[in-house]
Amino acid sequence: MPIKSYLAHPHTGKKEYLIEALSNIEACEVLPANNEDVLILVTETNNKQEEDILKEKLERIPSLKLLAMVSGFETPKNE
Amino acid sequence: MYRSIYTDRRSFIKKMAVLSAMTTAAAMFPGIIFAEEQEKGIPEGANLDWKKAPCRFCGVGCGVLIGTEAGKAVAVKGDPASPVNKGLCCVKGYHSIMALYGKDRLTKPLVKKNGTYVETSMQEALDLVASKMKETVNDHGKDAVAIYGSGQWTIPDGYVASKLFKGCIGTNNVEANARLCMATAVTGFLTSFGLDEPMGCYEDIDYADTFFLWGNNMAEMHPVLFSRLLDQRLKRGVKIIDFATRTTRTSMAADKSILFNPQTDLAVGNAICYEIIRNGWMNKAFVEEHCNFSKGLTKMGYGLEDHYKFTDKPEKINFEQYKAFLEDYSPEKVAKLSGVSVKDIKYMAAHFGDPNKKVMSFWCMGMNQHSRGTWINNIVYNIHLLTGKISTPGNSPFSLTGQPSACGTVREVGTLTHKLPHGVVMNKEHREFAAKIWDVPVENIPAKPTYHTVEMFRALDRGDIRFMWIQVTNPMVTMPKLKRYRDGAKKEGRFIVVSDIYPTPTTDIADVILPSAMWIEREGMYGNSERRTQYFEQMLEPPGEAMSDTWQLIEVAKRLGYEKQFYYKEETHVEEIYNEYRRHHEGKKHNMAPLEVLKSQPGAMWPYVDGKSTKWRFNAKYDPACSNGKDFHFYGKKDGKAIIWQRPYEPAAEEPDADYPFWLGTGRVVEHWHTGSMTRRIPVLHQAMPHAYVELNPGDAKRMQIRTGDKVKLTTRRGEITLPASVNQRGVPAPMQVFVPFFDENMLINDITLDSFCPISKEPDYKKCAVKVEKA
Numbered sequence: 001m002p003i004k005s006y007l008a009h010p011h012t013g014k015k016e017y018l019i020e021a022l023s024n025i026e027a028c029e030v031l032p033a034n035n036e037d038v039l040i041l042v043t044e045t046n047n048k049q050e051e052d053i054l055k056e057k058l059e060r061i062p063s064l065k066l067l068a069m070v071s072g073f074e075t076p077k078n079e
Numbered sequence: 080m081y082r083s084i085y086t087d088r089r090s091f092i093k094k095m096a097v098l099s100a101m102t103t104a105a106a107m108f109p110g111i112i113f114a115e116e117q118e119k120g121i122p123e124g125a126n127l128d129w130k131k132a133p134c135r136f137c138g139v140g141c142g143v144l145i146g147t148e149a150g151k152a153v154a155v156k157g158d159p160a161s162p163v164n165k166g167l168c169c170v171k172g173y174h175s176i177m178a179l180y181g182k183d184r185l186t187k188p189l190v191k192k193n194g195t196y197v198e199t200s201m202q203e204a205l206d207l208v209a210s211k212m213k214e215t216v217n218d219h220g221k222d223a224v225a226i227y228g229s230g231q232w233t234i235p236d237g238y239v240a241s242k243l244f245k246g247c248i249g250t251n252n253v254e255a256n257a258r259l260c261m262a263t264a265v266t267g268f269l270t271s272f273g274l275d276e277p278m279g280c281y282e283d284i285d286y287a288d289t290f291f292l293w294g295n296n297m298a299e300m301h302p303v304l305f306s307r308l309l310d311q312r313l314k315r316g317v318k319i320i321d322f323a324t325r326t327t328r329t330s331m332a333a334d335k336s337i338l339f340n341p342q343t344d345l346a347v348g349n350a351i352c353y354e355i356i357r358n359g360w361m362n363k364a365f366v367e368e369h370c371n372f373s374k375g376l377t378k379m380g381y382g383l384e385d386h387y388k389f390t391d392k393p394e395k396i397n398f399e400q401y402k403a404f405l406e407d408y409s410p411e412k413v414a415k416l417s418g419v420s421v422k423d424i425k426y427m428a429a430h431f432g433d434p435n436k437k438v439m440s441f442w443c444m445g446m447n448q449h450s451r452g453t454w455i456n457n458i459v460y461n462i463h464l465l466t467g468k469i470s471t472p473g474n475s476p477f478s479l480t481g482q483p484s485a486c487g488t489v490r491e492v493g494t495l496t497h498k499l500p501h502g503v504v505m506n507k508e509h510r511e512f513a514a515k516i517w518d519v520p521v522e523n524i525p526a527k528p529t530y531h532t533v534e535m536f537r538a539l540d541r542g543d544i545r546f547m548w549i550q551v552t553n554p555m556v557t558m559p560k561l562k563r564y565r566d567g568a569k570k571e572g573r574f575i576v577v578s579d580i581y582p583t584p585t586t587d588i589a590d591v592i593l594p595s596a597m598w599i600e601r602e603g604m605y606g607n608s609e610r611r612t613q614y615f616e617q618m619l620e621p622p623g624e625a626m627s628d629t630w631q632l633i634e635v636a637k638r639l640g641y642e643k644q645f646y647y648k649e650e651t652h653v654e655e656i657y658n659e660y661r662r663h664h665e666g667k668k669h670n671m672a673p674l675e676v677l678k679s680q681p682g683a684m685w686p687y688v689d690g691k692s693t694k695w696r697f698n699a700k701y702d703p704a705c706s707n708g709k710d711f712h713f714y715g716k717k718d719g720k721a722i723i724w725q726r727p728y729e730p731a732a733e734e735p736d737a738d739y740p741f742w743l744g745t746g747r748v749v750e751h752w753h754t755g756s757m758t759r760r761i762p763v764l765h766q767a768m769p770h771a772y773v774e775l776n777p778g779d780a781k782r783m784q785i786r787t788g789d790k791v792k793l794t795t796r797r798g799e800i801t802l803p804a805s806v807n808q809r810g811v812p813a814p815m816q817v818f819v820p821f822f823d824e825n826m827l828i829n830d831i832t833l834d835s836f837c838p839i840s841k842e843p844d845y846k847k848c849a850v851k852v853e854k855a
Contacts, residue, residue, distance in 0.1 A: 003093055003096050004096065005096035005097060005099055006100065007100055007104055029093075031097060031100075033104065033111050034112045034113065035112050038111070040097060040100040040101065040104065041100075070103045071095070071099035073092045
């Protein structure tokens with residue numbers, strides 16, 4: 001069950017749109033910075049396949065300029 | 080139960096993921112605020128009272144805001160008003176208040192009776208401490224009692240300790256753990272400039288073009304400052320050069336990582352000087368106007384034997400003699416010894432040599448815990464002095480500290496055997512000055528220093544010291560060659576008092592354990608690496624009978640009959656002590672800011688003159704103490720000139736050989752602060768780094784068929800220890816080197832380290848001894 005954290009950089013002036021878009025995805029938790037144009041995204045999926053689908057979904061968000069992965073954790077299902 | 084484990088484990092991992100991202104974001108955007116996360120722990124509808132304090136942990140001295148409610152600290156955030164951290168905190172800072180609330184907090188005094196600890200009242204425990212001190216002085220003399228304190232002592236703690244032992248009892252048996260980490264920086268500053276502590280300040284970061292990190296893993300040890308460097312790289316394209324013996328997170332973030340063989344930084348530093356002179360990059364006008372050249376004694380030994388003594392004999396030389404000395408340090412000659420390529424040596428020299436580049440050097444334990452530490456400090460100053468890159472914004476050799484008040488208390492108050500708050504015990508005028516303020520006969524203060532830290536613990540082992548009071552430090556984890564000193568402390572006829580907040584391996588050797596008030600449970604001040612003194616008020620009541628270290632000392636002093644000198648009232652004693660302390664530093668060279676200034680702002684830098692902090696000392700433009708009519712005035716030396724020292728390369732005390740073929744170096748990790756006695760009680764930090772490990776080079780590990788997690792036995796001439804292996808994880812040592820962090824009291828690496836030290840500073844070298852490595 002992969003848990004990953006990213007720094008998500010919005011296009012100029014699109015931070016609020018990006019927060020909204022990411023917040024609407026079930027596997028995503030968003031933590032916006034209060035004073036910079038960047039937000040922390042934590043994703044939690046059940047398996048690699050779901051992870052790949054999510055990745056595609058994220059790549060289609062128009063307000064997202066850059067997604068930089070910071071950490072990745074693979075936890076066994078029974079944990 | 081199953082569900083509960085599931086939830087905890089998953090949430091913990093998520094929390095770790097968020098923290099990793101926050102740390103990265105903080106490195107990219109200093110001052111970034113994630114209010115939602117940082118205020119998550121705050122109870123809903125809470126009406127918090129936010130008050131400022133310096134962080135409890137390292138010597139950076141970040142300003143934090145503590146939110147309290149109903150007598151409990153419930154939130155912490157970086158103070159945006161602090162010029163140190165500009166609102167940012169590291170992972171330890173964000174969790175600092177949790178260190179107040181560990182389950183096993185000491186709340187009652189404990190006295191050892193027939194091998195077991197019995198609870199007693201504070202008044203009875205203090206009576207016992209005072210009577211034992213009196214008895215020891217009567218039976219064995221004044222020099223049989225000692226106090227061993229810390230760079231975590233507040234300024235008032237250290238001040239009253241020094242006054243009681245040196246001024247009243249009449250022994251110079253006062254030492255502090257900063258001897259183990261900062262003493263070399265002190266002797267470096269004193270020998271080169273005649274005055275301690277950096278001439279510049281953190282603001283230099285905003286102006287420098289190149290940052291040299293001399294054996295300094297800033298990304299883990301000083302992450303907030305390192306994030307300021309990274310921020311400058313984003314904004315201005317500055318260069319970060321990591322010069323180290325091991326590849327770390329700092330190396331990975333640097334623009335260039337250069338590895339050198341342990342101890343050979345001395346030779347590489349000299350090679351940089353050689354290149355500067357050879358290429359005509361020397362700032363002749365600066366050197367001629369503001370520098371002298373000297374050499375000292377060589378082949379000094381390593382302090383391995385009891386009663387070791389060394390006093391340097393400086394001898395003036397001229398530039399031509401210094402230049403001739405450097406002939407042995409051409410890049411070609413040094414490359415072979417150091418493992419640093421000729422190209423890299425020239426690359427480093429060129430950064431210093433470029434007249435259009437401002438250069439800042441940072442160092443910490445790599446240069447200070449070094450058997451020739453004073454020399455390597457001198458050599459780095461040589462580089463800055465030869466190029467005139469000093470005491471101006473952005474040109475700054477800067478030694479970092481690891482404890483919140485290593486500077487403020489140990490170096491400025493002077494809680495070392497040879498020191499007084501102003502000056503040294505060897506100087507009659509300095510003794511007279513201190514005695515007058517302390518209201519004691521000058522004869523009380525002995526003119527000779529007694530024991531530096533290693534020798535103090537040797538004296539305890541030998542029986543020369545019979546009573547030792549240890550406050551806010553954990554020597555039974557940190558002393559090198561620990562076994563000798565642990566066994567010595569446990570010997571019959573020794574009486575040990577330990578003041579602390581949690582049980583530690585040091586409280587295990589105590590006859591009396593006094594519970595201390597921690598940080599914001601009392602009032603005090605810390606002094607950070609940039610000469611900034613910061614005040615914090617008492618925000619919380621200490622638990623049970625816990626009492627501040629200051630007041631413990633005052634209570635004992637009164638019991639010993641020194642009521643006149645310890646006249647302080649309980650309600651106002653910190654203010655009274657600080658005002659008395661300020662008198663020692665009056666004058667343009669070291670004036671301390673008034674308490675009301677410290678209360679009103681996030682600290683002030685000494686010398687505080689005409690209502691202003693001094694940012695760059697020795698520069699007439701910024702420092703009112705300069706009086707020679709020139710641009711620069713190194714007024715710590717009588718003739719106003721700094722010294723460029725001729726210091727050669729010499730090998731370490733114990734180098735790898737056929738029997739012990741690896742180098743062993745020790746150090747710290749980002750999650751834990753020093754011996755972990757506080758941070759290991761913060762669940763998120765403990766879970767993130769639960770135990771120590773031994774890092775191996777991947778090539779060595781492959782050859783020895785060792786994988787991460789395998790047990791590895793390390794053997795030195797002092798003993799052996801088994802630890803889990805770490806291969807290609809956080810740090811990567813060079814081939815034939817291993818690294819072990821020292822935070823874990825269950826895996827005491829110092830049982831096998833060596834107690835060699837720099838003969839000038841008496842600071843041990845924790846970075847170098849020979850070790851045999853085997854798969855267990």
